[in-house]
Amino acid sequence: MSRRRRTLRRVAVLASALVVSLGGVLVDSGTASADPLDGPTFWKKCTSNMRWPGNTGWVAADLLPNGFVFWTARDYLDNNGVWVADVFVGRTRVDHKEQSYNPHARISPVDLRSGYILHFVIQHTDTKGNKSFSDPAAGCLIP
Numbered sequence: 001m002s003r004r005r006r007t008l009r010r011v012a013v014l015a016s017a018l019v020v021s022l023g024g025v026l027v028d029s030g031t032a033s034a035d036p037l038d039g040p041t042f043w044k045k046c047t048s049n050m051r052w053p054g055n056t057g058w059v060a061a062d063l064l065p066n067g068f069v070f071w072t073a074r075d076y077l078d079n080n081g082v083w084v085a086d087v088f089v090g091r092t093r094v095d096h097k098e099q100s101y102n103p104h105a106r107i108s109p110v111d112l113r114s115g116y117i118l119h120f121v122i123q124h125t126d127t128k129g130n131k132s133f134s135d136p137a138a139g140c141l142i143p
Contacts, residue, residue: 043117046140052120056132059120061140067109071120073134074102078126085123089142090116112142 046069051060057075064070073085085103087095094111097103103122112118119139125131 042137043139043141045143046118050140052135052138054132054135056130057124059122059134059138061118061120063143067112069107069112069118070104071107072102072104073120073122073124075124075126075132078128078130081124081126083122083124086121088117088119088121089113114142116142118142 046061046063048062048064049060050062051058056077057073059071059073061069061071071087073083075081079102080100083097083099083101083103085095085097086093087105087107089107089111090113092111094107095105097105102124107118117139118141120134122134122138123131124133
């Protein structure tokens with residue numbers, strides 16, 4: 001792996017850690033919440049065909065009839081580069097990805113606790129070095 005790529009990967013990991021830490025500070029200070037039924041009013045119940053658009057791409061999730069949640073993220077122009085994705089249920093991270101293609105996965109119903117917030121924190125650095133972050137509202141209340 002080239003030195004530049006290692007540096008970009010380290011920067012992506014650091015930025016992701018900062019975003020997660022900031023989220024924890026907001027939760028602890030009471031300005032945001034990951035506790036059951038104690039969140040901002042913008043959290044809507046999880047359903048099928050959910051999408052949170054951003055300025056450079058989108059995050060999507062689908063609550064399936066079998067209780068699994070399938071999620072993915074895309075960039076409108078360039079899906080290559082470094083992706084760092086964290087998925088939380090409440091304060092618990094249930095998925096983490098660090099890869100060179102757009103992240104996607106399934107979350108088991110075992111990890112989806114009713115009344116908790118399912119939240120996506122995703123960062124993408126494309127092949128030209130442009131950074132983008134997922135919408136802070138990319139999440140939903142688990143029914």
